[in-house]
Amino acid sequence: xxxxIMDLDSPLFSTLKHMMDIGDEGTxxxxxxxxxxxxxxxxxxxxxxxxxxxxxxxxxxxVDMPGLKSGDIKVQVEDENVLLISGERKREExxxxxxxxxxxRRIGKFMRKFVLPENANTDAISAxxxxxxxxxxxxxxxxxxxxxxxxxxxxxx
Numbered sequence: 001x002x003x004x005i006m007d008l009d010s011p012l013f014s015t016l017k018h019m020m021d022i023g024d025e026g027t028x029x030x031x032x033x034x035x036x037x038x039x040x041x042x043x044x045x046x047x048x049x050x051x052x053x054x055x056x057x058x059x060x061x062x063v064d065m066p067g068l069k070s071g072d073i074k075v076q077v078e079d080e081n082v083l084l085i086s087g088e089r090k091r092e093e094x095x096x097x098x099x100x101x102x103x104x105r106r107i108g109k110f111m112r113k114f115v116l117p118e119n120a121n122t123d124a125i126s127a128x129x130x131x132x133x134x135x136x137x138x139x140x141x142x143x144x145x146x147x148x149x150x151x152x153x154x155x156x157x
Contacts, residue, residue, distance in 0.1 A: 008045065036040040036093075041116050043056060048063060048085075049063070049064060049065075049105055050062065050085075051063075052114070057140050058137050059116070059117070059138045060133075060138075061083065061085065061112075061114060061136040061138070062081070062135050063073045063110075064134075064135075065129060065131055066105070066106070067105070067132065068087045068089055068110070068132070072087050072088065073085070073127075073134060074082045074086045074087060075136055077122045077125065080122065081115060081118075081120070081122065081154050082113055082114070082115055082116065083115075083125075084111070084112075084113050085111065085112045086109065086110060087109070087111075088108065088110065089110065090107060090137075091107050093141065103111075115140060119141045120140065121138065121139045121140060121141075122138070124138070125137070126141070
């Protein structure tokens, strides 16, 4: 979207700003306001880039998970066809009394959800994390067998 033409008084801009403000302050208890969890998850999903590749026999999801160990990453299937990849990077404990002068590396929750195609085999999913890059492979189901033509014998009455 070209930001030069976006009106700062537009309903879209004010709604986005309102959602971001709620996530940071948490003081707005409006009935129509999204929950803190929803806002946190939306921010996590927006900040977690992913690549998706389709191969003849599989789908591959590649997600950057910098600073996370494999035990800090969850790969789950929910509602039978939604692939959920999540994790959380926490601030390191400073035991030597050091203070941050600048903190630019992202901390917090990482999350992405993908609706899997009908031919995805949710029983054949593997995940490997190497050098901060998570690769999740979902095998495809074999194509259904074409229905064979059934010949009916015609009897003479």
